[in-house]
Amino acid sequence: MSDLSEKEQAFIERVRSMLETYIEFLGECGIEPGAGSYILSTSGRIYHGVPFIGARGIHGEEDAIGSMITEEGLNARLETVLVVGAPDHIIMPCGICRKTIWRFGVEGATVICATQSLKKIKKFAISELYPHPNARAKVKKQSRDDIIR
Numbered sequence: 522m523s524d525l526s527e528k529e530q531a532f533i534e535r536v537r538s539m540l541e542t543y544i545e546f547l548g549e550c551g552i553e554p555g556a557g558s559y560i561l562s563t564s565g566r567i568y569h570g571v572p573f574i575g576a577r578g579i580h581g582e583e584d585a586i587g588s589m590i591t592e593e594g595l596n597a598r599l600e601t602v603l604v605v606g607a608p609d610h611i612i613m614p615c616g617i618c619r620k621t622i623w624r625f626g627v628e629g630a631t632v633i634c635a636t637q638s639l640k641k642i643k644k645f646a647i648s649e650l651y652p653h654p655n656a657r658a659k660v661k662k663q664s665r666d667d668i669i670r
């Protein structure tokens with residue numbers, strides 16, 4: 522964790538107990554864990570998203586970002602994403618999630634990929650994972666009137 526900032530380390534520590542509780546819940550339900558992702562918004566709130574299949578597979582990153590938007594609106598932005606992998610290896614966000622993180626992330630948003638124990642961690646800037654975005658695709662700040670229409 523040496524390359525994490527103090528703020529990122531504090532985020533990981535806040536997630537740790539939430540993640541342990543969630544993994545316990547999955548065990549009680551007999552569900553094979555996909556622990557999903559956690560995001561830290563600029564408001565300081567943490568949102569947990571889990572993978573699920575509706576008409577298509579939704580990944581934890583998208584689900585967490587959707588929760589942030591539900592609670593804070595379309596102008597909400599994330600600072601950091603934690604993608605929780607398997608017990609013994611990390612997983613990387615897919616292309617759709619990378620674009621979604623970029624669209625709803627601050628400039629310089631970070632993506633932290635970790636094992637389920639949070640012991641093995643790799644940190645990336647979203648610009649490393651999504652280096653050539655279409656600048657027009659960034660969601661514009663919207664007023665409340667725009668959202669209601």
Ligand SMILES: [Zn+2]
Pocket residue numbers: 580582614615616617618619
């Ligand atoms: Zn994805």
